[in-house]
Amino acid sequence: MLEQRLPNALVLPSYPIVAGLLITDAVGTGHLVALPRAGLAMLALTGFYLLTALASHGGIGAGDIKLAGVLGLVLGFRSTGTVLTATLVGLCTAALAGAVLIATGRANRRTPVPLEPALLTGALVTLIA
Numbered sequence: 001m002l003e004q005r006l007p008n009a010l011v012l013p014s015y016p017i018v019a020g021l022l023i024t025d026a027v028g029t030g031h032l033v034a035l036p037r038a039g040l041a042m043l044a045l046t047g048f049y050l051l052t053a054l055a056s057h058g059g060i061g062a063g064d065i066k067l068a069g070v071l072g073l074v075l076g077f078r079s080t081g082t083v084l085t086a087t088l089v090g091l092c093t094a095a096l097a098g099a100v101l102i103a104t105g106r107a108n109r110r111t112p113v114p115l116e117p118a119l120l121t122g123a124l125v126t127l128i129a
Contacts, residue, residue, distance in 0.1 A: 004114045006063030014070045022077050034077045041076020041083045042069045048087075064115045071123050082126055090115075090122025 026032050046069040053060035075083040094115055101107035 004112060005061070006067060006116050008066070011063065011066045011070065015073070018070055018073050022073060025077075037080065038073045038076040041080070042072035045069060045072035045075075045083065045087065060115060064119065067116050067119055071119060075123060075126070078127065086122045086126035088122070089125055090119040093121045094118035 022038055023035065026035050046065060049060060049065045049068040053062075053065060071086065072083065075086050094113070097118060098107070098113050101111070101113065102109070107113065
């Protein structure tokens with residue numbers, strides 16, 4: 001069976017590293033107003049994915065929730081619109097990937113599909129655009 005876990009050894013150290021980089025950038029550029037927004041975005045995305053995981057009874061894993069917090073920091077530092085856009089793009093990417101897998105017979109509605117690649121894709125596409 002394929003293991004679908006995002007290791008804590010990768011995600012958890014990302015929090016202080018990303019926070020340190022964002023603080024350094026904010027202090028260096030004088031853009032300190034971005035820091036509270038980044039923190040709020042981290043809490044908002046973590047809470048959103050936690051509530052979604054509870055409502056879906058295991059459809060979303062702990063790795064998704066932890067990754068959402070790190071992405072919230074980065075995206076929230078940019079803007080609230082960036083957080084919303086990246087989240088929407090990520091969820092649409094996940095839905096599209098699931099639909100393609102089902103349409104091609106490679107999965108069914110009960111097949112677990114990792115959400116992390118779609119979340120990262122949404123963030124990356126949004127930050128580049």
